[in-house]
Amino acid sequence: MLKFGVPLALALLLGVFLFVGLQRDPSYVPSPLIGKPAPEFTLPSLQDPSYPVASKELAGKTWVLNVWGTWCGGCRQEHETLMAIARTGAVPLVGLNWKDDGVAAQQWLSALGNPYAVVASDPEGRVAIDWGVYGAPETFLIGPDGKVLFKHIAPMTMEVWTSEFLPRIQAANAGIAPAGG
Amino acid sequence: MTSLHFSRFARTVLMALLVAGAVPALAIDTERAFDDPALQARYETIGRELRCLVCQNQTIADSNATLAQDLRREVREMIAAGKTDDEIRTFMVDRYGDFVLYKPRMTPGNFLLWAAPVLLLLLGTFVGIRIIRKQAAQADTDGPEAGQS
Numbered sequence: 001m002l003k004f005g006v007p008l009a010l011a012l013l014l015g016v017f018l019f020v021g022l023q024r025d026p027s028y029v030p031s032p033l034i035g036k037p038a039p040e041f042t043l044p045s046l047q048d049p050s051y052p053v054a055s056k057e058l059a060g061k062t063w064v065l066n067v068w069g070t071w072c073g074g075c076r077q078e079h080e081t082l083m084a085i086a087r088t089g090a091v092p093l094v095g096l097n098w099k100d101d102g103v104a105a106q107q108w109l110s111a112l113g114n115p116y117a118v119v120a121s122d123p124e125g126r127v128a129i130d131w132g133v134y135g136a137p138e139t140f141l142i143g144p145d146g147k148v149l150f151k152h153i154a155p156m157t158m159e160v161w162t163s164e165f166l167p168r169i170q171a172a173n174a175g176i177a178p179a180g181g
Numbered sequence: 182m183t184s185l186h187f188s189r190f191a192r193t194v195l196m197a198l199l200v201a202g203a204v205p206a207l208a209i210d211t212e213r214a215f216d217d218p219a220l221q222a223r224y225e226t227i228g229r230e231l232r233c234l235v236c237q238n239q240t241i242a243d244s245n246a247t248l249a250q251d252l253r254r255e256v257r258e259m260i261a262a263g264k265t266d267d268e269i270r271t272f273m274v275d276r277y278g279d280f281v282l283y284k285p286r287m288t289p290g291n292f293l294l295w296a297a298p299v300l301l302l303l304l305g306t307f308v309g310i311r312i313i314r315k316q317a318a319q320a321d322t323d324g325p326e327a328g329q330s
Contacts, residue, residue: 029234032278099247125251132276134234134248 031132031151038065038142039130043120046097046105053094053120058142062172063092064165065140066116066156067128069100070108072136078155079112085161086115091141091169095119098128098136141165143172214257227256227266231273232281240283 033039038055045051066082068075086093095116097105102121109119122128131140141150149168152160215221228242233249241249241256252273259269273281279288287295 027237029278029280032275099251125247126255129251129255129276132278134277 028153029134031148033132033140033148034151036148037146038140038148039127041120041127041130043096043122043127046095046102046109046119046121049102049121053118058092058094059146060144061092062144062169063094063142065094065096065131065142067096067098067131067133067136067138067140069098069136070104071100074155075137076112078137078157079115081156081158081161082115083113084158085156090166092117096127096131096133097121097123098133099123099125139165141168143168144175214253215260220260223266224256224260227260227269228253230270230283231256232277232283234277234281 040055042052042054042056045053082093093116095118097119100121100123102123105119105121109116120127125133131138135153137155139152139156140148143149149172150164152164154160213221214224225242229240231241231252233239233241233244233246233252235246235248236244239249241252243249255272256269259272264272270282274286279285279291285291
């Protein structure tokens with residue numbers, strides 16, 4: 001019994017590991033930023049380069065950073081969803097326009113609608129590197145304590161928004177409610 | 182010196198020049214980043230240790246993806262600013278996680294993976310010794326007659 005039982009158990013265990021491995025997306029890289037303070041940045045605004053967008057101004061708020069570019073197919077795909085999310089007014093959406101042409105980006109927003117409270121322009125991709133961005137679209141959720149709560153890598157969908165973002169936003173806002181009065 | 186000798190010498194020199202000239206054509210990152218050969222060597226070594234995350238099975242030295250170009254720029258600037266290799270690796274790991282390193286560091290999370298070869302070797306040795314002892318014990322109990330057959 002032991003002679004066959006032990007190897008059989010080991011083979012089954014290995015099988016479970018391999019099977020789970022098959023279901024996982026090898027291109028997904030988990031962010032080491034989760035639970036850590038969000039990298040600070042000050043970048044020119046896309047619409048008005050003389051106006052700086054500073055992450056510090058968002059301290060104490062729950063907000064979302066969405067990394068996008070007009071060259072990014074997935075960003076076009078998620079745009080309607082971002083518009084719908086913006087209409088709910090749950091949190092401010094901050095855009096990070098990543099390695100893009102400023103004129104093309106502004107045309108995109110005037111043609112498709114602007115879901116963002118403000119858009120920071122990062123043509124050199126330096127802030128994106130600080131945030132560990134490797135493929136747009138990427139969407140971060142930042143809590144009122146300035147820590148990164150969640151990161152979604154792929155086009156945003158309403159399903160992801162309601163199952164992953166909304167519960168975290170509610171929890172984060174519940175945390176600040178008693179202090180706020 | 183005959184003309185034959187000279188032409189042989191000229192051919193050798195020409196060949197050497199051609200071979201030397203062919204090497205930079207293999208590299209993606211054609212521009213020399215540093216005049217100092219020591220800094221250039223460090224730059225090239227680090228570039229071969231960091232993963233380009235959009236084209237996952239390439240290093241940032243191998244890839245011409247825009248992210249790889251940006252990450253090479255960061256490495257160049259950090260070397261120029263006098264950062265150590267370890268500081269540069271830490272900069273990347275802080276942003277992209279251990280996955281960015283082709284030679285991952287030992288952390289509490291992956292300790293088992295590092296220790297696995299040694300543990301498996303020990304396990305194999307243990308099992309092997311037990312099997313050999315068992316067989317030896319069996320051969321002993323079988324007696325000398327069985328051993329002669």
